[in-house]
Amino acid sequence: MASRRPAAEVDAPVDYYLDDMEMHGRAERTQVAYERVLRRFESFLGDRSTTPGDAGHRDCLAWVHSLRGELSPSTVATYATTVNRFYDYMNRVGAFDANPMALVMEEMDESIEKDPERRDVDVATMGAFLSRIRQPLHHAVVLTLLKTGMRVGELCNLDCRDLRLSDPGLDGVELGGRPQLSGRGDAVYVDAAPTRGAVYNGERRTESNKRKRSTVIPVDDELREGLRRWLAIRPDTPSAADPLFVSTADEWGQRLSARSVRHYVRTYAEEMGWYETGAGAGENVTPHYFRHFFTTHLRDRTGDRGVVKYLRGDVASDVIDTYTHNWGDQVRETYLEHVYRFD
Structure with a gap:
């Protein structure tokens, strides 16, 4: 993404970022x-005689530390995520050269994902939950979230070109057009690029992919069969982007929305007694819970935090390059050997 003006002219980076977020179509409440968060961060840095453009990771760490005790852990994580997005965006437009919040976020991710207060669901119980979902679209969506750990917005942004299945046996479905999937076997490509409000692959998107780096995730036999069942009945779509998951309800053939996914996951979770209005993330099973399930169970099974962080799209460029270059040995083989099965 190119900057709208030279980096030297961005003398008020918070204003610049907020201005761009408005033009990207962010909701007023989000803006x-x-x-609120960025002004607080900017003020904190001012007290330390520095600015967002000059701050280091120790400044960011000190700011996060200052929030603890005053705010809940989830709110602290939200504030840190907001600042991390700010830095990531300013890097992309060429205003900043580094993201000092990135290292802080990696350490926070470790502690957040090990949250002992989350509902503890074992693989067998989750398999029983999945077996109750008979609708092919719903089943394929939940299975994909459970097997890949991707966010709901990332799932909704998938196009058919992002999925490669060997011998899918389906007429009229063109899969795997991505060069990143070449030689990778059955796999799905999750791009970091799609942004809410921006045109991507010929279609204006309503969701953003939040991962730090684009990722190739293996597809095992169980997920392949679930996706085949869905693709065999997938409606035609008017979108030139050819979305992988489309609605089979009121918006027939249109790209599936994150709101729809959240709605039917909540319905199935309520049937299991896993969702109660007013309960927090520690009790309710939502699409994001499946990302937590993936992280916890695959990390425990592999003992390899690096591979799991790669699959989640959470690692820095130097680490992700290592796994990208050794994808077959360090990612695919590790994943296929250890990933849980529900059937």
Whole structure:
């Protein structure tokens, strides 16, 4: 992404970022929340005689530490995520050269994902939950979330070109057009690029992919069969982007929305007694819970935090390059050997 003006002219980076977020179509409530957090961060840095453009990771760490005790852990994580997005964006437009919040976020991710207060669901119980979902679209979506750990917005942004299945046996479905999937076997490509409000692959997107780096995730036999069942009945779509998951309800053939996914996951979770209005993330099973399930169970099975962080798209460029270059040995083989099965 190119900057709208030279980096030297961005003398008020918070204003620049907020201005761009407005033009990207962020909701007014979101813009207000961004400004509240970023102004607080900017003020904290001012007290330390520095600015967002000059701050280091120790400044960011000190700011996060200052929030603890005053705010809940989830709110602290939200504030840190907002600042991390700010830095990531300013890097992309060429205003900053580094993201000092990135290292802080990696350490926070470790502690957040090990949250002992989350509902503890074992593989067998989750398999029983999945077996109750008979609708092919719903089953394929939940299975994909459980097997890949991707976010709901990332799932909704998938196009058919992002999925490669060997011998899918399906007429009229063109899969795997991505060069990143060449030689990778059955796999799905999750791009970091799609942004809410921006045109991507010929279609204006309503969701953003939040991962730090684009990722190739293996597809095992169980997920392949679930996706085949869905693709065998997938409606035609008017979108030139050819979305992988489309609605089979009121918006027939249109790209599946994150709101729809959350709605039917909540319905199935309520049937299992896993969702109660007013309960927090520690009790309710939502699409994001499946990312937590993936992280916890695959990390425990592999003992390899690096591979799991690669699959989640959470690692820095130097680490992700290592796994990208050794994808077959360090990612695919590790994943296929250890990934849980539900059937």
